[in-house]
Amino acid sequence: MKTLFALSLRRRLLLSAALALFLLVAAYVLQYLLGYQPCSLCLKQRIVWWLLLVITIPSWLPEPLLPKRALQITALTASLLALAGGALALFHAGGERGWWRVTLLCEGFSFDPDTSPEDLHTMLLSRETVPCDEPALRLFGLSLSEYNALFSFFVLGWLLQGALSRRA
Numbered sequence: 001m002k003t004l005f006a007l008s009l010r011r012r013l014l015l016s017a018a019l020a021l022f023l024l025v026a027a028y029v030l031q032y033l034l035g036y037q038p039c040s041l042c043l044k045q046r047i048v049w050w051l052l053l054v055i056t057i058p059s060w061l062p063e064p065l066l067p068k069r070a071l072q073i074t075a076l077t078a079s080l081l082a083l084a085g086g087a088l089a090l091f092h093a094g095g096e097r098g099w100w101r102v103t104l105l106c107e108g109f110s111f112d113p114d115t116s117p118e119d120l121h122t123m124l125l126s127r128e129t130v131p132c133d134e135p136a137l138r139l140f141g142l143s144l145s146e147y148n149a150l151f152s153f154f155v156l157g158w159l160l161q162g163a164l165s166r167r168a
Contacts, residue, residue, distance in 0.1 A: 013059035020049040039132040048085030075163035086152030092145040106132030
């Protein structure tokens with residue numbers, strides 16, 4: 001573990017991008033190859049990893065082209081994304097554990113305000129949604145959203161520590 005915290009900020013950003021790519025590939029494999037359908041909160045959590053992947057693109061540039069300050073700003077921005085992703089994943093995990101209701105945030109649809117109550121009722125009943133409060137899969141007792149929260153908060157702390165260290 002000590003070696004992970006001895007890495008340069010550039011390498012931390014590159015490994016964070018690799019982790020984001022790995023998690024996205026795993027999510028798509030679970031969905032398209034293994035048949036686990038994501039709920040709308042799961043899909044929102046993927047957006048954060050896509051954004052983190054895009055944000056880290058400057059760290060892929062050769063060292064002379066990217067000053068240390070730009071790396072620090074990139075790491076701080078990626079840290080904020082990891083914080084947002086971790087908070088969303090924790091909220092989702094709490095809904096799965098029954099700590100609070102996530103149903104209204106899970107539906108993920110929009111409608112015209114002029115829609116009649118009867119049409120709205122029909123639309124709600126005819127929708128096939130994946131429930132956000134039932135985990136599609138648990139590994140070693142944890143749901144995928146709980147793992148997502150753990151990865152997100154690790155990346156948050158790891159990048160923050162690297163961005164704020166003197167040898168960033």
